[in-house]
Amino acid sequence: NAGVMQNPRHLVRRRGQEARLRCSPMKGHSHVYWYRQLPEEGLKFMVYLQKENIIDESGMPKERFSAEFPKEGPSILRIQQVVRGDSAAYFCASSPSIQRVFGEQFFGPGTRLTVL
Amino acid sequence: QKEVEQNSGPLSVPEGAIASLNCTYSDRGSQSFFWYRQYSGKSPELIMSIYSNGDKEDGRFTAQLNKASQYVSLLIRDSQPSDSATYLCAVSKGSWGKLQFGAGTQVVVTP
Numbered sequence: 001n002a003g004v005m006q007n008p009r010h011l012v013r014r015r016g017q018e019a020r021l022r023c024s025p026m027k028g029h030s031h032v033y034w035y036r037q038l039p040e041e042g043l044k045f046m047v048y049l050q051k052e053n054i055i056d057e058s059g060m061p062k063e064r065f066s067a068e069f070p071k072e073g074p075s076i077l078r079i080q081q082v083v084r085g086d087s088a089a090y091f092c093a094s095s096p097s098i099q100r101v102f103g104e105q106f107f108g109p110g111t112r113l114t115v116l
Numbered sequence: 117q118k119e120v121e122q123n124s125g126p127l128s129v130p131e132g133a134i135a136s137l138n139c140t141y142s143d144r145g146s147q148s149f150f151w152y153r154q155y156s157g158k159s160p161e162l163i164m165s166i167y168s169n170g171d172k173e174d175g176r177f178t179a180q181l182n183k184a185s186q187y188v189s190l191l192i193r194d195s196q197p198s199d200s201a202t203y204l205c206a207v208s209k210g211s212w213g214k215l216q217f218g219a220g221t222q223v224v225v226t227p
Contacts, residue, residue: 031212043160043204045214056214091159095212102167103148103208105215107159 002027004094004108005074012114019079019086021111025094032075033093033105034067043091049075082115089113117142122205122218129225135192137221139205142186149181149188152204154220160204164190195225
């Protein structure tokens with residue numbers, strides 16, 4: 001079984017540009033989560049989505065950040081007008097529709113965003 | 117008070133010894149508890165999950181949960197150099213809710 005897929009693995013943007021990060025969940029998983037890990041900091045929750053619905057966006061910065069999980073295709077985390085402080089590793093995780101253990105999430109390889 | 121707290125380490129453990137990692141959480145509504153291993157520059161890898169009080173063993177790993185005291189621990193027996201990594205404690209309140217992570221404990225296994 002393919003795991004959670006993320007692309008690109010590395011992304012370099014200049015200040016003011018847009019960054020688009022993509023995530024395809026594991027087969028049989030319909031719940032997608034985005035987390036951010038700043039250098040030397042812990043993992044922080046950003047947003048939880050199901051197909052065509054944002055369930056919890058309590059961790060998303062109020063401006064410049066948005067996320068979607070369309071009916072077809074991968075989940076997208078979009079960062080507009082990037083600033084240097086956005087440089088981080090962005091991880092996507094997915095969770096199965098039927099859970100063996102409540103809350104289990106499986107992580108993708110991450111996208112390392114560098115803002116110049 | 118942080119929602120999930122761990123000792124940052126580094127925790128230095130001789131090869132073959134037992135590594136003991138602790139985690140406390142503040143929300144009594146938490147239902148599921150996880151340990152992830154993260155190698156430098158890599159993504160978190162789920163190694164243990166537990167949601168009932170007591171011990172759960174899986175190979176060289178044992179997770180312990182005490183909801184009354186609001187702590188969860190991880191024991192790594194017969195530690196190997198390949199166990200050198202940061203171990204993240206994570207807590208969930210519901211079936212598909214977000215995970216709250218601790219800052220992680222760095223473990224260094226010395227030959």
